[in-house]
Amino acid sequence: MSEEETIHVADVSEGIGGDATADPGSPVELPVVDVLTGRSFITGKSGSGKSNTASVVIENLLDSGFPVLIVDTDGEYYGLKEEYEILHAGADDECDIVVSPEHAEKLATLALDQNVPIILDVSGYLEEETANELLLEVVKQLFAKEKRMKKPFLLVIEECHEYIPEGGGMDETGKMLIKVGKRGRKHGLGIVGISQRPADVKKDFITQCDWLCWHRLTWDNDTKVVGRILGSKYASAVEDLGDGEAFLMTDWDESIRRIQFHRKETFDAGATPGLDDFERPELKSVSSDLVGELESISDEKERRESEIADLRQELDKKDRRIADLERELEEARDLSDMADQFAQALLGKAEAPYRSGGDRPPAETDRPRGDDEGGGQSVLKSYDEAVAATEPTEPTRETASEGADAETATEPDASAADGGAEVDADPTAGAGSSTTADAGDGSDTPAGAAAEPGTTPPDDVDPVTRDDVAESALRFDDAIELGTREAVIEELRSRIEALPELSRGMLRHYRREGASDPVAAHIDAGGDGDSGHAYSRHRPIRRAGLIRHAGRGHYAYAVPDLVREAYADRLDEAQVDEIVRAVERVFVPPAELSYPPNADPSAVSGSDRAAATEPESETADGATAAKGSDPVTEADGTAVDLEPTGAESDADAETDEAGAAADSGLSDAARRFAERSDR
DSSP states (O other): OOTTOEEEEEEEOOSTTOOTTSOTTOEEEEEHHHHHHSEEEEEOOTTSSHHHHHHHHHHHHHHTTOOEEEEESSSOOGGGGGTSOOEEEESSTTSSEEOOGGGHHHHHHHHHHSOOOEEEEOTTOSSHHHHHHHHHHHHHHHHHHHHHHOOOEEEEETTGGGTSBTTSOOOHHHHHHHHHHHHSGGGTEEEEEEESOGGGBOHHHHTTOSEEEEOOOOSHHHHHHHHHHTOHHHHHHGGGOOTTEEEEEETTTTEEEEEEEOOOSSOOTTSOOOSSOOOOOOOOOOOHHHHHHHHHHHHHHHHHHHHHHHHHHHHHHHHHHHHHHHHHHHHHHHHHHHHHHHHHHHHHHHHHHHHTOSOOOOSSTTSOOOTTTTTOSOHHHHHHHHHHHHOTTSOOOOOOSTTOOHHHHTSTTOSGGGTOOOOOSOTTOOTTSOOEEEOSSSOEEETTSOOOTTOOOOTTOOOOOHHHHHHHHHHHHHHHHHHHHHHHHHHHHHHHHTSOHHHHHHHHHHHHHSEEOHHHHHHHTTOOSOHHHHHHHHHHHHHTTSEEEEETTEEEEOHHHHHHHHTTTOSOHHHHHHHHHHHHTTTSOGGGOSSSTTSOGGGSOHHHHHHTTSOEEEOTTSOEEETTOOOEEOTTSOEEOSSOOOOOOOHHHHHHHHHHHHTSSOOHHHHHHHHHHHO
16 A cells, blocks of 8 residues: 555535635545544534445445444444445344454454454444443454554444543543544554534544544534634534535645535445335355354353353352351351350359359248358358368357357347357258257257247357357368369360360460460461361360450460359469369370469479369368368468367467468358457
8 A cells, every 4th residue: 555545535515615726526535544544533413424424435445455343333334245245243133243342352353464344333232331342342452453563444433422422421432442543543543433413522532633524513512613623614604514515624735625525335224214115235245254253252152151150050059058057057056055055054053052152042031141142042051061061079059149148149039140150960961951959858949940038048058159160161161162173173174175186286375375366276286277277176165165355356265264253253363273273184285284384384383283183082070172282372372271270279369360261262151250250
């Protein structure tokens, strides 16, 4: 193709705006290179001849062997197939091939590599988004290939105001067309925009054009655009142009001419239907090989869509299965929660004797309750049980408070609140049995009943001293504490022993680190870094209550807290540590048994480590004690002997000893008895 090659598309016309240097009827020729690589705008109202002008230009290019790609928005260019072998691609069955965005690359290859003219008919797409996506992908492929090939090629866009509107709202397709208008010329890609409303077309596109054709326009907004670009005399004259007549403005010769375009030679599919019968001409078909290549893409697309449908169906099945499993998991969690509540109830039952918990009413309703015992066993009954367990041979006695005479002791309200207590005379009576006392007249009187008015206690019944009260309270507190201790240890050990091995390893990690996250604990225990695996093995120790949430995805070791809660925070830290060590022997290696983990192992004696697991033994006076257990200590570390020696005869010394014992690890019930006896 030479630079001077031209196409004859129109002749000079008479009237305002005519070319003064050429006579009417003189031929108007357009340079092929400028048409193929330039930017053009053809406008005019409906019926003024703008589509005919575009067809005349296209026919001349096809006659010269130059391919084009026409974006047909109204399905009016298929008439070109009457004379030319052109590929008609779109969404209708009348098209040679139905195409989609997947065909974009192949269409660009046919147009540029194989010089196949293409009509891209977007009028048959029901969804505008599909048509826009197809056009966007085709233009992208043309632009990308032209950057490498630099082959003159013309892209014709009908109704361009729909893609590059003046009022805004331009999508990616419009931006791509503007990009072609601004930068396509240097790559060899030209563009022609056609619209019946120049006022609605983005002015950035119009001002970039090398040649413009203004057919008849009558709307004021449109004629104003003509006036701004061509001048006021053309704005008035454009309303009087005939069909096919236009003002042609070109940059290559800087002229404005009034010309009459030729009539197109192929079938005018865009003509307004008349009364004559419509006869569609015989159209040429393209090579079956070209259609076959495009059909293979369609077949591949259908195959992929079928696979996608199968995968979606399979995914739906899996989603339903996941929903079923989640429902089953939720039910299992509910069952697990019920089991946890049951276990907590068992633990609470084991704690009740020490903590004086429970909702059981006292043996006698007229006995006072301890304020801190939560409605549990009465103070007097607890004292009865302690005395029955520690002094089986002592007969039942009833006394008044110290300093009161025998007559005062016979009053109906004489009770443990005044320093007295009832003791079961039967050495085999259990903590829960009803007690009786010998009234001296051979009758059995309930231990809790007051003596009748006017009677006096028998002379052979000695009063219970305050020293007896303190000693019994000490032994009672010790017996209850040791019995509850084993129950708590057994409960926590059973929880830990029920854990899987990896979960126990994670618990060791939390014990060592204090607070950590499940993934770190899982890796430390020998697992992998998968969060799903970590949380599945983390769940048993969390549900067992052995760890607790510490915030921000971290959890903290909770065994010491469980021990403190079991004893209602009545133990000092040394006693808590001792019980915790006894629990930890089931999952912590001996080398790590020092507690806390960062403590000096030499500071923990061998007897301390063995005390928590040795069996119980019966003391000389019947109180239950753990073999080899450490003595109860004060908060400052001073050891307290729970067994009074009985060697001191001085009453004040005994009182001081009882008061000191009552302050060292005693339950509130025992402490109150000691204080009242002291008073």
